[in-house]
Amino acid sequence: MITPQLLISGVIFGLSIGSIYFLLAIGLSLCFGLMRIISLDQLLYYSIGANITYSVNLLSGNMWWGVLAGMAVAALASFAVERVIFLRIYARDPTFSMITSFGILIGGIGIIKYFWGVVPRPVEVPTLLQVSIFGTEVPVYRLIVIAIAAVVYIGIWLFLHRTIVGKAIRAAIEDVEHVEGLGINVSRLFTLTFIIAGALSGLAGGLHAPLIMVDPTMGLEMLAFVFMVVIIGGLGSIKGTLVSALVIGQVVSLGSIIYAPMAQMAPFVIMLLVLLIKPTGLYGSPVFKR
């Protein structure tokens, strides 16, 4: 029986998980939109964020320092990867970058195993407070996660629409050559975008850590969901990513209340249905512009 209490906590749960999906998928989507690469290594930065959060939380006792440190390390790692690896493959087919980034992801998982071992570890939730929403007790931490994702979305929107660098990125998403033709160094934009994407993935990992167990392969477990989010939303569309992350979050959360296996199956079915109607996702552009 679905009670209002169950429904409210289900919706909040769905929003928080959707927020994590969004933070992770936004990187993949941005990288595809601008650089035309499929950056599976975002899931590595997610794992890095979570593992660093775990360690820093152990040392300092404050998870938020861990999240910040996780973001910083994730940003650094993504910077290195972009400069050393992706720089060489921008000109090639997107599926080429997909294989390469899968190699980075797997190799990175190996490195995480080396430092942290394979045992799943819990991270304690920074606040056990609950607030009452329409008579339902809801954990504050999940609300914080939702709020952070909202702030990130607004921040990205402002960055892309109100700063000149953001405008250049939007222009380059449309046409890289024309931006270069004006005299703007597009490869700097690429690097910057990649770092932002990596940092957000790290943030997603850090925020997710207290809600799940932290282990080396946690990125692989998220892979399918993040894929489904970006495919449904349409590769390269930020708005599409948000909409589809929220939808998938609710489907996973409310679906599992009704019938547990739905949590995994329903997003997949939705994805197939969307692709049946529009092979490039809800907000994806139908053709390659480059």
Added chain:
Amino acid sequence: MSREILSVKGLNAAYGEAKVLFDIDMSVNTGQIVACVGRNGAGKTTLLKSIAGFLKPTSGSVTADNTLLSGMKSYDVAKFGVKYIPQDKKVFFDLTVRENLELGSYATKDYNWDQVIAYFPKLRLLMERKAGHLSGGERQMLMIGRAILGRPKVLLIDEPTEGLAPGIVAQLKSTFREISLKTSLLIVEQNLPLVCAIADKVYAVKDGRIVAELGDKESISVAACERYL
């Protein structure tokens, strides 16, 4: 006194295995409008792209204002003051006219939009409109407008009047004359009457080679150009 601002010597270019340009020599002086004519597929676009650094020439050199451009990155070429305006009239559709101009200013640090408005008064009224909603003529004005920010030395314009209404072509014609007082123009153009009206020099391109150079006003005529097409 006019001096040489752009010079191309022995330029060869290819897409992979397919050679497209063969031993191109050309020069543009300050204050000049130079036109390139030739059939579709002759290699005119390839020529402009090679000059602007979008395509790496297989051999030969491009020099502007005593600086070697060949080998420079395309955005450095643009920054240096040789700007390419592509054929496709693709302004940034999702950005407003204002934002399109801002990007031109961002790259060149030239925020003086009055010069742009002076050439294209119409743009003032369209500032907040999405560039994707502009007409073909307005797009071309915006493309040229955002390119002349930073007072470039040479503008390379690829088929600017293709598909535009006659009224707008006439307007562009006088604008090109005004712009050429400050910035030399190298224009690829199929509209021969227009070419003859504005060009100081005409190069005829055929199958990747320059087959004729009409170097003075008297020799430039539609009939003369047609002979080489």
Added chain:
Amino acid sequence: MNALRWWWGILLTFALLGIARVFLPLPFMNEVVIFSIYAMGCNFLIGRVGYISFGQPAYLAFGAYACAFYLFYFGTNPYVGILVGVLGGLIVSLLIGPLFVRLRSDYFAMVNLALAVIVFYLTQKVLVGITHGDNGLWFLTRISSTPLLDLTIPSHFFIFSLLLAALVWAFYKYLDDSIYGACCLATKINENKLQFLGYHNFSIRLLAFVIANSTTALAGAMYAVYLGFVSPEMASPSRAADPVIVTILGGVGTLFGPIVGAIAYTGMKDVISKLIGNWELFIGFLLVFIMLVADKGIWGSLAPVLEKWLFRRKSPDSRGHD
């Protein structure tokens, strides 16, 4: 005399594999041969159609489970089981193919991976009633002995799988040389310009999709018979890249690639796992290295060298035929 040359190639390769059997442990050899069949489907998709699929474990699992259901619930004959497995793969790819091959190649790669994850959950959590979830299905003792080649005996199984691999290999060779192979390449190289052919393009891809995934299902069914056991682990997303890695390791689009790749991959996995124990680290960096530096793969880089070497030693008259 081109035909003669590749026949020699195939005989030589499989003779070498047969001989290697004397020196190397049988389980290793069986693994290599099944893996090379697994990779052949993937190789065809990548090399000929330009589709990279990170979802091959799904089709492997379809074949394996179809075969396992037959052997666990209905019959005992392993040959029939393998046939059922291939049919299972064929039917599934016919059902989902029309939707999948409409997708752009990047979406295709992602959707397939999502499929693998879903199949993993299906077998692990949803269809527990018939798949027994993580416990898997055990039917080793149910498989009946057959005359001639008794698949319950590992050495017989090896001969059988070797023959089957040769057959599949020859089939792909035949496809490559046919008009159809050329059509596939055309859709890969010039997706946009062939698009106005619409339906034509679509059916070429659909056929390639069905052929490749039926091959993968065959490999799955062979695993099922060989191990006498299936579990959701087969569709595990963490192994999604295995066939892709093998294909790339061997050399995309080359005929010998899958075999060379399977040998190299299985061998390295054995050695590296024992030596440093961190397989992921190794394979990840190897993959990146191959993509950046030697994207022709082992066979792709080796073949020209080998060919040159062979040509030098050949008599002038045989050279004239090439």
